[in-house]
Amino acid sequence: MEPAGYHHPLSPQEDNHSYYVSRVYGPGDARLRGLWVDLATANRSQVKIHGILSNTHRQASRIVLSFDFPFYGHLLRQVTIATGGFIFMGDVIHRMLTATQYVAPLMANFNPSFSRNSTVQYMDNGTAFVVQWDKVYLQGKEEMGSFTFQAALHSTGRIIFGYKEIPVPVLQISATQHPVKAGLSDAFMVLNPSPDVPESRRRTIYEYHRVELDTSKITNLSAVEFTPLPTCLQHQSCEMCMSSELTFNCSWCHILQRCSSGFDRYREEWLSYGCGQKADEKSCEDLAVGEHYSAPPESSSSPLDEDITTSTSTLFIDNLTTEGRGLGSSLHSKQASTPIHTGTIVGIVLAVLLLALIILAAIYINSHPTSTAALFFIERRPHHWPAMKFRNHSNHTTYSEVEANSQEKEGFVEAEQC
Incomplete structure (x- = not known):
């Protein structure tokens, strides 16, 4: 035995x-x-x-x-x-x-x-x-x-x-x-607009394997x-990617210069630049000439919703919001094209006044370390990485x-x- x-x-x-x-x-x-x-x-x-x-x-x-x-x-x-x-x-x-x-x-x-x-x-x-x-x-x-x-x-x-x-x-x-x-x-993460706060984005984690x-x-x-x-990501050229005999369906994205199956940690970027479009029977020369498509971040939601229904499992992180690179860059570009007006000047003046108040408050706290305000900030200063305690509330x-x-x-x- x-x-x-x-x-x-x-x-x-x-x-x-x-x-x-x-x-x-x-x-x-x-x-x-x-x-x-x-x-x-x-x-x-x-x-x-x-x-x-x-x-x-x-x-x-x-x-x-x-x-x-x-x-x-x-x-x-x-x-x-x-x-x-x-x-x-x-x-x-x-x-x-x-x-x-x-x-x-x-x-x-x-x-x-x-x-x-x-x-x-x-x-x-x-x-x-x-x-x-x-x-x-x-x-x-x-x-x-x-x-x-x-x-x-x-x-x-x-x-x-x-x-x-x-x-x-x-x-x-x-x-x-x-x-x-x-x-x-x-898993890979995508940023979706939050229904509660339209200006923010909700991180959604999708487990793909x-x-x-x-x-x-x-x-x-x-x-x-x-x-x-071997995975598609290891191929550094279009020729190697297109001739790959892996079990994955590898595709080459000329804009990103990346080989991918579409399911990895770069998925959001892959879809945002239109790399998920069908490219059957296209040669590397055709891809280099034809790929000039660059979709706005919002356009990734439609193909994403279709593909995600086939993923292993999903979990939604509602309490995490982020500006995201795509969102941040689009905001900056809009602001650059807008002429300076009275509201902007008022905002600058208010920002200067707020900064002055902060400096005065810091001087006061340093000179009065036993004051209520000083104790309030000392107790709440960050000593290490933000803590997220393991608690069994709401089965999370x-x-x-x-x-x-x-x-x-x-x-x-x-x-x-x-």
Whole structure:
């Protein structure tokens, strides 16, 4: 009888996910030893224990990588480590941090603050970035035991999930207070006019691809290796793009000088410039001559609504508004063509008066540090990145982001005693 979760060394389970090929290795696989990164024996100058994440619950911290990491064909230079067993790969921190754009070896309601032995460690050696959730416990279910696992992001785009201690089957972990997932996800963001505030735009996140692992395969001494497959974004010329034999339907946009399937993080720009139009049987010469179309930002809403109905899932971020580059540039161009009139002069005078009041208020606060006004601003000054606490109101899950550099007091990882 072979133990549960065992796979023959010569035949790891393999799946094709269009963007990645995943291989699952069980306890008996010979390659398993080379996939786990032992942080205790690594270069101590490259390994750090994150002081805040190791002593808090439901927090996330942004980290800058020393190399460009290819994720779904996009080159990323920063990621966000979360205490909940995953790495957020997006640029925009939103209240549904756990929903899209993640690398999750085991996303669950872990609370590193429960035990002094629980830590969140990471290492960057220039070609690999490794995050390890070491001896962490589930909030409210500490009797289940501690979990130790890691995720490694390699400069080649390979992603490795390593599992050292998984005390209970993952299927037994409750998802009531926190999502339970294992896998990858990416999404693109578009800016739509807000129905409540016409001048602003609402960010909408669309998940276009997800890899969901079979959590029954996550056991002690197991691993999952993700090997990236070629994407349209890697083609730097029209000829290479049009002759591509990828499973994706690659198209070349001459205006943007970009090859794309239309579903990646640049989708809004792709549609705004009319790159989503049919270009069947067109040569690169025809595209270079014929593509002079540049649609206004508003025109992207119609084709976007048609295409999005086929996407994996959607979630709307109603409480985030932004001016957006397209919107900002159009406003500036309109203002430049308008002659200066009396209203403008009055506005300038009011702005000067407001600036003078602010300067006088600052002088007063500095000279009266114990005044009510001074205490009001001191209590509300920003100490770190804007915080978004994880609260279970309205069934929404949000994380608080902390500053990574200034408060890491734990120092380096000490080698464990044998």
